[in-house]
Amino acid sequence: MANYYIVRTRINVEAYVNKGVSAVGWSDVVFTEYENVEELCDAVRNKCYNNESSTVIGRKMGEIRRFRNIKKGDIILVPCYKGFYIGEATGRFIYDVESIENDLSNQVELDYVKRENSPVMFSRDGKLTALSSKLGVRGFTVLCIKEDEIINEINILLESGVDSSYQDRAIRFESEKANEFREMLISALSNYEKSSLKAGGRGFEELIAAMMKKDGYESRILSKRIGGNSESDADVLAIKKSTLGDEFTMAYYIQAKHYSGSSNNGIKQIIAFKKEQEKMESEQGYISVDGISLGSEQIKYVLISSGEFTEYVKNQANENNIILIDGYRLAEILFDIIDELPEIRYQLGFVKKYDHI
Numbered sequence: 001m002a003n004y005y006i007v008r009t010r011i012n013v014e015a016y017v018n019k020g021v022s023a024v025g026w027s028d029v030v031f032t033e034y035e036n037v038e039e040l041c042d043a044v045r046n047k048c049y050n051n052e053s054s055t056v057i058g059r060k061m062g063e064i065r066r067f068r069n070i071k072k073g074d075i076i077l078v079p080c081y082k083g084f085y086i087g088e089a090t091g092r093f094i095y096d097v098e099s100i101e102n103d104l105s106n107q108v109e110l111d112y113v114k115r116e117n118s119p120v121m122f123s124r125d126g127k128l129t130a131l132s133s134k135l136g137v138r139g140f141t142v143l144c145i146k147e148d149e150i151i152n153e154i155n156i157l158l159e160s161g162v163d164s165s166y167q168d169r170a171i172r173f174e175s176e177k178a179n180e181f182r183e184m185l186i187s188a189l190s191n192y193e194k195s196s197l198k199a200g201g202r203g204f205e206e207l208i209a210a211m212m213k214k215d216g217y218e219s220r221i222l223s224k225r226i227g228g229n230s231e232s233d234a235d236v237l238a239i240k241k242s243t244l245g246d247e248f249t250m251a252y253y254i255q256a257k258h259y260s261g262s263s264n265n266g267i268k269q270i271i272a273f274k275k276e277q278e279k280m281e282s283e284q285g286y287i288s289v290d291g292i293s294l295g296s297e298q299i300k301y302v303l304i305s306s307g308e309f310t311e312y313v314k315n316q317a318n319e320n321n322i323i324l325i326d327g328y329r330l331a332e333i334l335f336d337i338i339d340e341l342p343e344i345r346y347q348l349g350f351v352k353k354y355d356h357i
Contacts, residue, residue, distance in 0.1 A: 003074045004145035004154060005066065006134060011102060011328050013080040014179065017112060017119050021094060022078045022087070023104035024067055024141050025311075030095045031106045037068045052315050059140075059318065066142040068093075070108055075154060077145070078110075079135045081179075081332050083121045086157060087112040103311075113158065122157060139318065181338075182331035186306065188348050203347065204258040205235045208304055210344050212238035212252070214337050232276055233269035234301075239290060247298075251289045253277070254302045266303045267313045271320045274301045304330060 007022040016023045028047045034040035041061045049057045070076070072091030077084050087110025094107040112119040124132045131150045137143060145151060198206065205221050212219040217238035234253040242248030255270040277287050278296055286293040303309075303317065304325040317324045325333075338345050 003069075003071070004077070004151055005070060005074060006077045006079065006137075006143040006145060007067065007070075007108065008079055008138075008141050009104065010141075011104070013078065013085075016104070016107070017078060017080075017085050017087075020087075020112065021096075021107040021109055022076060023096070023099060023102075023107040024063075025103040025106070026064065027100045027103045027105035029106075031068065032093050032095045034068075037065055040064060040068060048311060049315070053319050056315050056318050063140065063142040066144060067106075067108070075158070076108070076110055077135065077154070080121060082125070083123050084135055085112055085119050085121055086154065087119075139324075181335045182328055185331045185334060185348065186327045201235075201256070201258050204306060205256045207344050207347075208236050208254055208256045209238070210341050211333065211337065212236065212254075214340060216240060217252070231269065232272035234273045237290070239292070241292070246292050246294065249292060249294060249298060251292075251294060251299045252302055253299065254304055257303065257305045257307075259305065259307045264310050264312055266305065267309075267316045267322065270301050270303050270322055271316065274320065274322070306330065 007024065009016050009023045010025065026044050026048060029040070029044050031040060034043065041064055044064055045057060045061065049060060070089050072089055074089040076087045076089055078087065090109045090111055092109040094109060096105050096107055099105045099107070114120060124135055130147055131153055134143065134145065134147075134150060145154070202221075209219040209221055217240050219236060219238040222234055222237055233255060235256045236252075236254040238252040238254065240250050242250075253270070253273060255266045255273070257266040259265060277299065281287045281296050287296060287299060288294075289299065300323060301321070302323040302325065303313070306327045308326050308328075309317075309324055314324065316322070334341075338348075
């Protein structure tokens, strides 16, 4: 009997799908050299997680066990921008040295659902809420699917073999354009000379504040007196106030870091800032945010970067409940709203424009 999994390829999803695989990280360890799953877990633990908490280690070891337990005939869903691919595992695992730089060397071979020899991308829209929600879970690389209602819907899609509505063709087109836009955006953000954003990080902070405001938040850039210092810092505050009462209000403190490539920048500052806010709550029973008294459960802490995060940052974020948005995810978000942010759009030099399908 087949098992069902979600395996998230962190970046360049379509490229790996077209190669007939789904790719995960831990590239410092060659998974194919280990027949015994527990020996593999020990190797990854010793190589990658020497200084992490037992919670983080336990979560990651669970993902590795699930990945290596994939067998021939198992059904794998691979999420992508606004959609997902479905593949059947062939039972073959691969270590691809060319993917070491992306930390995606450990791969499982999949026979994807195809139409005209191309993998079919299924839209998330119109699917069961439970399936869409499961596909949207971030922070995990490998998830099991146990829910009967989700499995039944996947089986229906497998039997039909196509998802060829107008909407799905539009989503595929958008996905291609989003990939192009992402690369252009990351290129622009990595070098202020390619855009008219204010230098010194201020322009990136303004971009984040505008993005949050577009989503209905009251947002502003924090002064260093309020936002913190070199050791404890948040750059942007976004609040969504509720007319029902302060207990329904939510706030986000955001650390915005502009850089290219991978870096550890920002994570220590936002964690320290979070701890300062929690100390305030322990001393006075609440956290004051722009004059509103909130509990710690009403405040989220976010690190947004124009680049990528190292494993150290990801592990620290997992351990301290920090939300991470890297340059790839940021580009996906901006792709949907860039035409509604005219000032930011022109500063970046982009106009998202294409003919109707």
